[in-house]
Amino acid sequence: MDQMKVSYEVMLSLAAEMVWDEALRRHRAEKIHYEIDTALAQGDKSAFCQLTNELRALER
Structure with missing residues (x-):
């Protein structure tokens, strides 16, 4: 059960x-x-x- 909690917290942090x-x-x-x-x-x-070059790079 603790492993699920850790996995959930990691996923929440990534989100x-x-x-x-x-x-x-x-x-x-x-x-x-x-x-x-x-x-x-x-x-x-x-x-x-x-x-405009910076904007193009940002939108990639």
């Missing part, structure tokens, strides 16, 4: 970590979108290219 990772990824993607909009408004082609 929580997956949720946390997804929240961080979404937050970073939102920030990148904002920075892309800012780069476009300022005509900063270099920043735009860098940020």
